[in-house]
Amino acid sequence: MSEEAPLNSSQRICGLCNCKVSKYCCPRCEIFYCSLDCYKSEKHVTCSERFYRDCVNNELASYQNDEESRNKMIDILKRMNEELGEEQAGEIMENIDELDSDDDIEVDLHERIKDIDLDNADHVWDALTEDEQNDFEALLNKGDVGSILPQWEPWWMYRRREKKIQNVGGTNKKEEEALKKCPLLRDVPKLSSLTTIQPSPAIRCNITNVIASYAFVMRYFNNEIDPVEATIYILNICDSLDNNMNFCNPITALESVAQKCLQSNLIVTDEISLDVMKQDTFLILQGPSKSNKMHYCKAALSHLHTIFSEAKSNSKTKKIEQQTKGVFSKKFPEHKSEHFPKLVSSKISKCIKKIEYYLSYIESYSMESE
Template sequence: MSKELSQVKQLRLCALCDDKPSKYCCPRCEVFYCSLDCYKSDKHMECSENFYRECVNQELASHHVDEDAKLKMVEILKKMHENGDDEIDDPENCEDVDSDDGSDIDLHTRIQDLNLDDPDALWNALTEDERNEFEFMLSKGDVGAIIPQWEPWWLYCKEKKLIEDVNETSNEAEVLKTCPQIKSVPKFSSLTSVKPSPAIRFNMANVIASYAFTLRYFNGEIEPVETAIYMLDICTNLNNNINFEDPDLAIESVAQRCLQSELIETDETSLDVMRNDTLLILKGPSEENKLFYSKAAFSHIIQIFTDAKSQSKSNKTDSNVDNKNKGIFSKKFPEHNKNHLPSIDVSKLKKIIKKLEYYLSFLDSCND
């Protein structure tokens, strides 16, 4: 039976060109088609354009867009526009484009004065080709391919040389300005008179590994509550006060928690990146400034958990309002809201912040 079905699929022709065997099925009208050209053809235009319009309207209507998000959207649309131009093989075909669609005007110019909170205004600014291309990527799940890749701030590492030119200039100072601002914390001697266990260094590696993975996982986009939940899910030192006696075990613990997590989908390649990122943070930007990246990381983590604590308090009073105002997109795709995330205990966050400040204070004492 399965063999017969396979043969039927192979013999089924594209319903749009009636020439080539079909490979895909439109999720909206269920028509079978063979290629992107057929999907974007006039025969299928009404279905594809309406489907994409609904997706864009629902997505944009369900989110408040801040200035950073607007700039990122401009970059995404501009990149999509440039990629679309690269695919035009025959310049003569440009004459077939409707002169009223605005394709002769740069995309950035077309949308620079628009309110990106208005989905209809944004949609009307796109050309027909841009709408079809974006819709096709949406149906294939390829939208992430055009999102700018975030570059971590800890990648710079000054090369160690046996002999250095005294006139050689270093860009280390400029690079360090892009790192999270290091917070001021109480002196370590004022926090405790007890010498810390050697395990403190390995415990800190566990925290840094979870931080490095989480930032990569969200492509540098920080939403405090969600980021804190994900970090606690994979960082047993912060979440369960687990101590480590070996740095490799501390980092591998994060890798195993990532693989076991119900929130995270990852692979060995991503975990290898996490291991390398952790090493870079622990090594620091240079031999003379080994602890800078570690202190910057803990400062950033403290800020994330502090913001998460503040937002968690306010969310308790706003939860009922949020549920009533839930948009169509969030109802249709529940994984895009936070209902699937576990709750977070504000009192626990306070203890974790104190622990993080203790770690940062310890790093300051190492410099002394």
């Protein structure tokens, strides 16, 4: 917008509180707003509710028809009942016998969803009782949908405590289990086979910028990653990949991601989430242990390589299928993506090559400043 025409003062004022300067733009209704409180305010409740509904719709549609996903679905529905019970049914919560009835609910849910296609949100919706449907809508209207979704624990949270005396040749079982949860490492050629030019010290900071963007997006989508959408979001906040920007120090590289998140038209976040992103980046750079410090960096870049490769493939072959809407789909509008920038195949290919280069660099050098 700034390239087309300068913004006047009225455009910069929050369209919801009409007081503060706007920082964000709602991707749905395109109204400018200044904070998360305004985004959730009464004036914007219709639009924000649709956002939460779409989140749940996507969550329901993402499940696979197996025992693990059925248990996950049951856990979501039980949390929904518990959340509503705490605030809207205090008398029931005080009755211990009523709380024990959750076991019956779990068995009943197992029976109702065991033979349905959990990839179809309308089928799941039809399997719910009228009371469960009403409770579900009530929870969405409150904007507390996040409280019923299982929170993902990132694979980079483990860090082995270093002891003054280590067993020679010994293995750490906890570290071995932690490494199994990491994305598979990608094999890359040695850096010397790719170039004879001495790498710039800025590469370490650029890698930090990429990893910070990856960590934020993984948390933002709670590990429910769609390759095309994740690639769009990462490019939206990662200047190293999107604009080939070089950073002179890691603090600037981190702060760049934070500022891009705050300025993004796609992302709604806050300072707490950005602090978590910075801590996640630190943990990834530290690695699972002192002797295996680069493993998390390699895992993050390897996963990022996979995401971009799948996005490149999907953006070429993905076709929009026209489907008959069921009751659930009609009630909750589909997620619109017209505001998403278009993915350019040639640009994704260059990003993939850059990620491969960064992986080769880590294989040959460390992330420590010289």
